[in-house]
Amino acid sequence: MNAKTDKLENKIFRITGLQESKPGGLSRGPKVRLTLQNKAYAGLAAISWNELSGFAIGQVVRVSGDLGKYQEKPQLQIKSIVQADSYDATDLVPTYSGDLKALEARLQACIALIKHEKLRRIVTTLLDKGTELGKKFRLAPASPADISHEPYLHGLWQHTLEVTEFAHGMALQAMRMRPEEYASINICHLVFAGLLHDIGKTTSYEYGNDGIKFALAGRLNGHLIEGYAIMRDALLKEGGFTATEIDRLLHIVASHHGAESDNPPRTIEAMLVHKADSIASQLGSTYGKPHESSF
Ligand SMILES: [Fe+2]
Numbered sequence: 001m002n003a004k005t006d007k008l009e010n011k012i013f014r015i016t017g018l019q020e021s022k023p024g025g026l027s028r029g030p031k032v033r034l035t036l037q038n039k040a041y042a043g044l045a046a047i048s049w050n051e052l053s054g055f056a057i058g059q060v061v062r063v064s065g066d067l068g069k070y071q072e073k074p075q076l077q078i079k080s081i082v083q084a085d086s087y088d089a090t091d092l093v094p095t096y097s098g099d100l101k102a103l104e105a106r107l108q109a110c111i112a113l114i115k116h117e118k119l120r121r122i123v124t125t126l127l128d129k130g131t132e133l134g135k136k137f138r139l140a141p142a143s144p145a146d147i148s149h150e151p152y153l154h155g156l157w158q159h160t161l162e163v164t165e166f167a168h169g170m171a172l173q174a175m176r177m178r179p180e181e182y183a184s185i186n187i188c189h190l191v192f193a194g195l196l197h198d199i200g201k202t203t204s205y206e207y208g209n210d211g212i213k214f215a216l217a218g219r220l221n222g223h224l225i226e227g228y229a230i231m232r233d234a235l236l237k238e239g240g241f242t243a244t245e246i247d248r249l250l251h252i253v254a255s256h257h258g259a260e261s262d263n264p265p266r267t268i269e270a271m272l273v274h275k276a277d278s279i280a281s282q283l284g285s286t287y288g289k290p291h292e293s294s295f
C-alpha cells in the first residue's frame with residue numbers, strides 16, 4: 001500500500017463484487033476482497049483483513065477505512081462496514097464529477113464546426129437536449145464496466161466530445177503539415193460522425209438507480225449497429241444526400257473500432273475518427289477515473 005492514504009468515513013456503497021479467502025486456508029492475504037460502487041467510484045477495490053459475514057453482492061453498506069493505492073490503483077482498507085438502513089439511491093450510481101455546462105458549451109462549439117446545413121440540422125435535432133435521444137446522449141455512460149472508459153453517468157457525452165475534438169485537431173494538424181495531400185479531409189463529415197459515432201450507446205446500456213449494465217440491444221447487437229441504424233434513419237429522414245455521401249458517413253460509424261470492426265476504416269475521415277476514439281478510450285480506461293485515484 002502506498003504511504004499516502006485518505007480516510008473515508010461512513011461512505012455509502014453498493015457491493016458489486018465479493019471474494020472470500022477459503023476458511024482455514026494458508027493464505028496470508030486479505031480475508032475478504034470487495035468491489036464497491038457509488039457516485040464517485042465505478043469500481044473501488046476494497047479489502048478486509050478480518051472475516052466478514054452477512055454481506056452479499058447487491059447489498060448497500062456504509063464503510064469507513066483508509067483509501068490508498070495498491071499497484072497504482074485506488075484500494076480501500078476497510079476498518080468498519082455495516083449494512084445501510086437508509087440512503088439516497090442516486091448516491092450509488094457512478095456519475096461524472098465535472099461541469100455539465102462546460103460539456104454543453106463544447107458540444108455546441110463542435111456542432112458549429114459543421115458548415116453543411118443538412119448535417120448540422122440532423123445533429124442539432126438528434127442531440128437536442130429536449131428530446132428523448134438528446135437526454136439519453138447526455139446521461140448515458142460510455143461503458144458499463146469499470147474496466148473500460150468513462151463508466152459513469154454523462155460519460156458518453158464526455159467521451160464523444162473528446163473523440164470529436166481529437167479527430168478535428170488531428171485533421172487540422174494533418175492539413176497544416178501536408179496541405180496538398182490532406183486538404184480534401186471533409187471536416188463536416190468528420191465532426192458529424194464524430195458526434196454520432198457512439199450514439200448507439202444510448203440504446204446499448206441501461207442506467208439508473210440500480211447501476212449501469214448492458215441493455216438487450218447492447219448485448220445482442222452492440223453499439224456500432226445500433227448507432228449505424230440511428231444515423232441511417234436520420235440521414236434518410238432528412239433526405240437530399242447521395243448514396244455515396246450516405247455510405248461514407250455510415251462507414252465512419254461502422255468502422256470506428258478499427259480492426260475490431262467488420263470493415264476497417266477505408267476513408268481518411270473514418271481513419272481519423274477511429275484513431276481519435278482509440279486514444280480517447282485508452283487514455284480514459286488507463287488514466288481517467290475510476291482508474292486514476294481521485295486524490
Ligand atoms: Fe464505440
Ligand SMILES: [Fe+2]
Binds near residue numbers: 163198277
Ligand atoms: Fe467511442
